Amino acid sequence: MFFYLYLILLASAVYWGIARLASHLELRRLARTHGCKPVRRMPQKERIIGLGQFLDDVAAAREHRTLQTAQCRFQELGNTFSGVCMGAYFITTIDSDNVKALLSTRMEHFDSGKQALFGPFIGESMLTTDGAVWKHSRALVRPHLARDRVADLRNLEGHVQNFFSRLPRDGSTVDLQHLFAQLTFDNTMELLLDEKVCSLLSNPGSRLAAVVEAFDSVGSFVNKRAALGPLLRIYRDAEFEAMCKVLHDFVDEIVRKAFENKQHGKAFTDRKAQGFLPSILEDTQDLVKVRFEILGLLLAGRDTAADLLGNLFFVLARKPDVWDKLKQEVDEVLRGDKPSYDSLRELTYHRYVIEEALRLYPPAPALFRQANRPTVLPRGGGIDGRSPIAVPRGTIVSTSTFALQRRQDVYGADADEFRPERWQAMEKLGERPRWEFLPFSAGPRSCMGQAYGMVEMVYIVARMAQEFDNVQNKNDGPWVEKWSITLSSAEGTKVGLVPR
Numbered sequence: 001m002f003f004y005l006y007l008i009l010l011a012s013a014v015y016w017g018i019a020r021l022a023s024h025l026e027l028r029r030l031a032r033t034h035g036c037k038p039v040r041r042m043p044q045k046e047r048i049i050g051l052g053q054f055l056d057d058v059a060a061a062r063e064h065r066t067l068q069t070a071q072c073r074f075q076e077l078g079n080t081f082s083g084v085c086m087g088a089y090f091i092t093t094i095d096s097d098n099v100k101a102l103l104s105t106r107m108e109h110f111d112s113g114k115q116a117l118f119g120p121f122i123g124e125s126m127l128t129t130d131g132a133v134w135k136h137s138r139a140l141v142r143p144h145l146a147r148d149r150v151a152d153l154r155n156l157e158g159h160v161q162n163f164f165s166r167l168p169r170d171g172s173t174v175d176l177q178h179l180f181a182q183l184t185f186d187n188t189m190e191l192l193l194d195e196k197v198c199s200l201l202s203n204p205g206s207r208l209a210a211v212v213e214a215f216d217s218v219g220s221f222v223n224k225r226a227a228l229g230p231l232l233r234i235y236r237d238a239e240f241e242a243m244c245k246v247l248h249d250f251v252d253e254i255v256r257k258a259f260e261n262k263q264h265g266k267a268f269t270d271r272k273a274q275g276f277l278p279s280i281l282e283d284t285q286d287l288v289k290v291r292f293e294i295l296g297l298l299l300a301g302r303d304t305a306a307d308l309l310g311n312l313f314f315v316l317a318r319k320p321d322v323w324d325k326l327k328q329e330v331d332e333v334l335r336g337d338k339p340s341y342d343s344l345r346e347l348t349y350h351r352y353v354i355e356e357a358l359r360l361y362p363p364a365p366a367l368f369r370q371a372n373r374p375t376v377l378p379r380g381g382g383i384d385g386r387s388p389i390a391v392p393r394g395t396i397v398s399t400s401t402f403a404l405q406r407r408q409d410v411y412g413a414d415a416d417e418f419r420p421e422r423w424q425a426m427e428k429l430g431e432r433p434r435w436e437f438l439p440f441s442a443g444p445r446s447c448m449g450q451a452y453g454m455v456e457m458v459y460i461v462a463r464m465a466q467e468f469d470n471v472q473n474k475n476d477g478p479w480v481e482k483w484s485i486t487l488s489s490a491e492g493t494k495v496g497l498v499p500r
């Protein structure tokens with residue numbers, strides 16, 4: 001018995017050694033062929049485990065300055081550098097050639113790298129899988145975010161009405177951030193699952209309120225996990241698992257109901273027959289897989305738009321001139337009507353305002369992948385950082401969209417300022433950035449909900465501009481980051497609203 005165990009262990013060790021050697025030789029061959037030079041390393045006293053780096057990251061996260069710290073590092077060290085954190089070698093870059101290679105031209109050399117990170121929350125879903133499984137998920141979802149679904153804004157208006165009913169109209173303080181999360185949750189549930197839930201109208205102690213709360217807190221756990229590197233494989237957190245269970249139970253109930261209807265031959269109504277849930281149940285009877293796909297989509301669709309709106313209104317409350325321009329545009333274009341899919345496209349200034357918020361406060365402020373083979377990135381090597389660099393298998397390669405979209409050499413000396421007019425100027429000159437503006441990522445793995453997300457956000461801002469004369473700032477200090485999967489304001493979005 002022990003002899004066989006010993007043999008298995010020995011064979012595994014030999015296999016591992018040969019695979020490492022082959023990978024190393026392949027990396028050397030690639031480096032020679034492409035003329036790679038060493039990538040700049042960030043100063044670290046100890047580079048085997050990178051414990052110092054881990055402790056610095058934890059301290060920065062506690063002080064809500066992870067993203068600003070990363071931006072400063074790029075300013076000090078250049079657009080591409082490498083380091084080690086908790087035993088994991090990483091390369092981070094805001095060089096647009098590298099970003100293009102990572103997300104598009106060499107995309108197949110990198111995996112999503114998110115499965116361990118999201119762990120029990122979304123298991124195997126489109127956000128965490130690769131290859132054929134990931135492609136299949138995208139094909140399933142695509143029709144449900146097509147133009148006809150996106151263009152139907154009736155449901156969204158219903159949720160906006162619920163949202164308005166929660167807003168005080170006497171200028172007293174309200175935190176919009178949490179209400180936006182409820183609004184986008186209700187809307188995404190209906191868009192994807194034809195499920196009418198009204199968390200906006202639910203009581204504080206209700207089950208629905210607990211589900212929204214679990215969604216809110218699960219993000220903080222995921223971010224904590226991100227810092228653990230390879231230790232994640234053995235890390236367990238009972239509180240995180242309890243939050244996941246609340247969400248799993250909630251989605252499982254909806255899935256089971258739809259599955260039973262299907263089993264009992266109950267036909268879906270015409271509208272439902274086109275819904276995402278019936279079509280995914282046609283494809284698989286694995287209800288756990290269905291649960292994870294749905295949760296992944298809810299996560300992708302809810303937090304991103306809600307956080308963007310929260311950050312945007314944080315800024316708008318301090319920019320009455322921008323709010324006046326938004327009101328002027330809705331009045332001129334919509335003339336008191338509700339926005340339609342077509343009229344939304346005429347709200348150009350609204351789009352600039354939202355793009356400026358996406359630039360400064362990208363809901364996904366960092367994108368990362370994991371190299372699934374030895375490969376090469378085109379820039380970052382040598383003293384001038386212009387030569388290609390070799391990327392060993394297993395390397396985590398990330399880009400900070402937060403820092404990338406604040407590059408002064410791209411956006412000018414006022415890159416850190418909120419100035420929507422810059423988009424008009426850049427468009428006039430035909431200088432709209434391509435690989436330096438990636439709020440929805442880019443390439444084959446880019447956001448599937450980009451068109452819908454933009455429509456939803458422009459619609460909500462336009463309806464707010466039709467409804468309120470004034471958005472008063474009630475937050476005391478400056479904007480402070482809270483990065484937990486997506487990027488929101490640590491102090492919320494406290495405003496007072498004065499009706500028109």
Ligand code: HEM
Binds near residue numbers: 300445446449
């Ligand atoms: C403000 C709105 C939104 C922003 C800024 C945004 C941003 C992003 C980003 C950056 C990614 C890539 C993540 C990565 O590669 O790590 C992504 C992926 C994705 N988004 Fe969005 N998103 C938004 C809204 C939506 C909506 C409304 C939906 C659907 C209802 C959606 C569905 C998806 C899906 C399915 C993916 C995964 C694509 C894949 O892995 O192939 N997103 N989104």
